[in-house]
Amino acid sequence: MARSVTTQRKAIYTIVAWGIGLLIFFPILWTILTSFKTEAVAIADPPVFLFFDWTLENYAVVQERSNYMRFLWNSVLLAGLSTLFGIIIAVPAAWSMAFVPSRRTKDILLWMLSTKMLPAVGVLYPIYLIFIKLGLLDSRAGLIIVLMLINLPIIVWMLYTYFREIPGEILEAARMDGASLRSEIIYVLTPMAIPGIASTLLLNFILAWNEAFWTLNLTAVNAAPLTAFIASYSSPEGLFFAKLSAASTMAIAPILILGWFSQKQLVRGLTFGAVK
Amino acid sequence: MAIAESGETTVTRRTAAAKKPIRLFRNLWSKIALTPMILTAVVVFMGGTIWTIVYSFTNSGLLPRLNWVGLDQYERLWSTAKWIVSIKNLAIYGVFSLTFTLVIGFVLAALLDRKIRFEDTFRTIFLYPFALSFIVTGLVWQWILNPEFGIQGIVRGWGWESFTFNPLNDPEIVMFGLLIAGLWQGTGLIMCIMLAGLRGIDEDIWKAARVDGIGVVKTYVQIIIPMMRPVFVTAVVLITSGIIKLYDLVVAQTAGGPGIASEVPAKYVMTTMFGGQNLGQGFAASTMMLLSVVIILIPWALLEFGGRKRG
Numbered sequence: 001m002a003r004s005v006t007t008q009r010k011a012i013y014t015i016v017a018w019g020i021g022l023l024i025f026f027p028i029l030w031t032i033l034t035s036f037k038t039e040a041v042a043i044a045d046p047p048v049f050l051f052f053d054w055t056l057e058n059y060a061v062v063q064e065r066s067n068y069m070r071f072l073w074n075s076v077l078l079a080g081l082s083t084l085f086g087i088i089i090a091v092p093a094a095w096s097m098a099f100v101p102s103r104r105t106k107d108i109l110l111w112m113l114s115t116k117m118l119p120a121v122g123v124l125y126p127i128y129l130i131f132i133k134l135g136l137l138d139s140r141a142g143l144i145i146v147l148m149l150i151n152l153p154i155i156v157w158m159l160y161t162y163f164r165e166i167p168g169e170i171l172e173a174a175r176m177d178g179a180s181l182r183s184e185i186i187y188v189l190t191p192m193a194i195p196g197i198a199s200t201l202l203l204n205f206i207l208a209w210n211e212a213f214w215t216l217n218l219t220a221v222n223a224a225p226l227t228a229f230i231a232s233y234s235s236p237e238g239l240f241f242a243k244l245s246a247a248s249t250m251a252i253a254p255i256l257i258l259g260w261f262s263q264k265q266l267v268r269g270l271t272f273g274a275v276k
Numbered sequence: 277m278a279i280a281e282s283g284e285t286t287v288t289r290r291t292a293a294a295k296k297p298i299r300l301f302r303n304l305w306s307k308i309a310l311t312p313m314i315l316t317a318v319v320v321f322m323g324g325t326i327w328t329i330v331y332s333f334t335n336s337g338l339l340p341r342l343n344w345v346g347l348d349q350y351e352r353l354w355s356t357a358k359w360i361v362s363i364k365n366l367a368i369y370g371v372f373s374l375t376f377t378l379v380i381g382f383v384l385a386a387l388l389d390r391k392i393r394f395e396d397t398f399r400t401i402f403l404y405p406f407a408l409s410f411i412v413t414g415l416v417w418q419w420i421l422n423p424e425f426g427i428q429g430i431v432r433g434w435g436w437e438s439f440t441f442n443p444l445n446d447p448e449i450v451m452f453g454l455l456i457a458g459l460w461q462g463t464g465l466i467m468c469i470m471l472a473g474l475r476g477i478d479e480d481i482w483k484a485a486r487v488d489g490i491g492v493v494k495t496y497v498q499i500i501i502p503m504m505r506p507v508f509v510t511a512v513v514l515i516t517s518g519i520i521k522l523y524d525l526v527v528a529q530t531a532g533g534p535g536i537a538s539e540v541p542a543k544y545v546m547t548t549m550f551g552g553q554n555l556g557q558g559f560a561a562s563t564m565m566l567l568s569v570v571i572i573l574i575p576w577a578l579l580e581f582g583g584r585k586r587g
Contacts, residue, residue, distance in 0.1 A: 014392040020384065021401045024460065027416050028404060043425050047433075089316070092309030108314065115321040117517050117573055119565040121545040123324030125331075125555065129340070149320050156313060210409035212524035217546070227411050231528065241419060248412050255407045263400045266407075267468060 028252070034245035035059070042242040058246035066229060068250055075225035075254075077140055078215070079208035082147035083201055086155045089148075091197070094159035095189070099171065109160060112153040120150070120213055131218060138220045146218065147208045155204055162196025199268040202258075206266075209255060226251040325566060332559035340555055349560035359561065362539040368451050369458070369540070370519045376459055377515050378508070381466030386496060388467070389474045399471070402464035410461065414528025417457035418444065444530055447537035454522075454529060454538060461525075462518060466511050473507030474500070520569060541565050 034042050036054045062068065097105045127146060128137075136142030166189065174188045212227040219228060233240075233247045259266055335345045353359050384402070388395060405413065420426045423442040431439040443453030477500060485495040501508075523542040530538040532547075541561060549558030 010390065010392065013387060013390045017384075017387055017392050017398055020387075021398050024405065024464070025401050027420060027460070028408075030420075031416055047425075047430060089312045093313040096307075096309040108310070112313070112317060113513070114573070115317055117513075117520065117569055118321060118325060119520050119542060119562060119569060121523075121542050121558075122328045122562040122566050123321060124546075124562075125340070125549060125559070126324040126327045127320070149316055152313065152316065206407050210407070212409055212411050212527075213521070213542075216524070216527075217550075227409050227524075230409070230411050230415065233415075241425065244415060244419075248415060252408055252412055256404065259400065259404065259407050263396055266403060267396075267399060 028256075031245045031252075032249050034242055035249040037242050039240055039242045042245070058242045059250070062233075062243055062246045062250065066232065068229070071224060071226045071229040072250075072254070074140065074223055075209055075227075078143055078147055078223070078225050079205050082144045082151065082208050083155075083204045085144065086148045086152050086204060087159075087197065087201060090152060090155040090159050090200075091193075094156050094163050095185075097156075097160050098163035098166075099168070109157065112156055116150075116153045124214075124217065128218070137218060138222050138224075140223045143215060143218055143223050146214050147211055150211070150214065151204050151207055154207070155200055158200045158203070159193075159196060162200070163193060165196075166192050195265075195268070199265045202262055202265045206255060206259075328559050329563050329566070332556060332563045334556050334559075336555035336559070338553045338555070345556070349556045350564070353557060353560050353564065358536050358539055359541075359544055361536050362541045362544045365451050365538060366519070366522065366540050369455055369522060370516075372452075372455050373458055373462070373519055374512070374515050376455070377463050377466050378511060380459065380463050381511065382470050382501075384463070384467040385470035385474055388471055399468060402467055404464070405461045406465045408461065410524035411528045413457050413461045414525045414530075417453070417460070418529045421453050421456075445534055447534055450530060450534065450538045454525060457529060458518075458522075458525060462515065466515065469507060469511055469514075470504070473504045477503060516573070520565070 033049070035058055036056070037048070037052055038055055038057065041048055041052045097109065131137045131142050134142070136145075170188060170192070171184060174184050179188065209225075210227065212231070215225050215227050216231060219225070230244075230247050230251045233244045331340050331342075332349055333344055333346060334341060335343050335348065388398065392398065421442070421444045423429065423445065428439060428441045431441070443449045443456075481499060481503075482495070485499060490499075521542070522540050523546070526532060526538055526540050526543055532539045532543055542565070545558045545561045545565070548554050548561060552558075
């Protein structure tokens, strides 16, 4: 009897949860569906859900009007390289804080994180000036550096949390067996740290991919990523919903696909700091 | 949990003792390893911020110049209606965003913790909005809240002709239009963090509560939530840093309109600096933003992290 009540309850919870899930997913679904409609169908009253003539016309127009591939390539380069360089700088720092903690480790960490709280507008102009002086405005190199810098605190914090979970005894055992610092890092630490690093990579790739404040303000044409691509379709003169939806779908598709195939790492990456 | 932690400390202490002979060497390496990170943080964040503060006391217009005018920029800033509106908007958005994200995030996490079917898929769906850029979120919601083609139009189409839900064109409630989009984007992340926290809580506590006849809601409020304090701290840090950054969503969804009804400080700074060619004023505004962050966050951070270090 008690068991059947629980099953019933469980079914109710499941239905409620799925209802909310559908509600949350609806805007994304609607955008994707609209991208396959003609402009006339897109603003039809009452709205058409599934039964319309599917068309790829919007995608063709969007591709013709702005070179999607160039924006995509910029996004991949900016997000990928900024995350990669960030990891390269952050791994030694997080490693030293997790395994050789000093009295100041907590302070350094807190201080690093507090920079993430500072309003970005406060450093925008100095960076803008430096960019002009060095000719980095609208260049990929400059933007990669900036994106790396703004995500660095999060990368360090995440890696630190993961590295701290690696038990110290293993290092001790390796050292007793005569492992040098180098082989200790290569053969013992790295394999154990890879899941954590993978999650960090993924989350920060997404964060850099979505970054709009810096990318919109420091780029014009050459280095503009997908965020700039969509923003260019939000022109107030005429809201072409179907084309806007096509542009949005093209911009979010890579992330949605990436997220679906790496659910575990994504969830792990997103729950950093919360699981002790 | 406590036992595991104290065990860990003994191990660390033992490790530290074991490697005493090479301690200096190891610390040297760790210092070298930390240097690039600290250097970039100091030079870029601190340097940039201080530069901005210094120039906020000048009358820089199109280009930065060291022409001191004292507190003039601040006086002018606080007598500008647009700035006052921006500050109020951010306060409204901040309070509601923090409250609702925490409450909804926790309730959803508690719901998901009931071990429902296809939990992983469900969780990914919840996280999807977070994986989108604010630009996309802003545009999508601009459309959903559009009076003709969005929710209002659909409900009216069903026959409820007098239904009105048009937040983006109503100066009174436009911030709530932004809030809905912001919540849609941010709650999934908080839910995930809360869920991880809930999973970390021992099943025995639930059993004990059941044996003692404590209701589910009461158990959550009086036992589980206090135990999840670190999780809530992480959540608050993440939400707050998101609130301060509020810019791209506004640009994409309302462009500050109607009129100046949904202006926010970050956008004010950008338009003053690049559109109005009034750098000094923009610097003063960003200094004020910085100041408010410092006033709100520092005492709290010290209390939270400083206290735990001693304990």
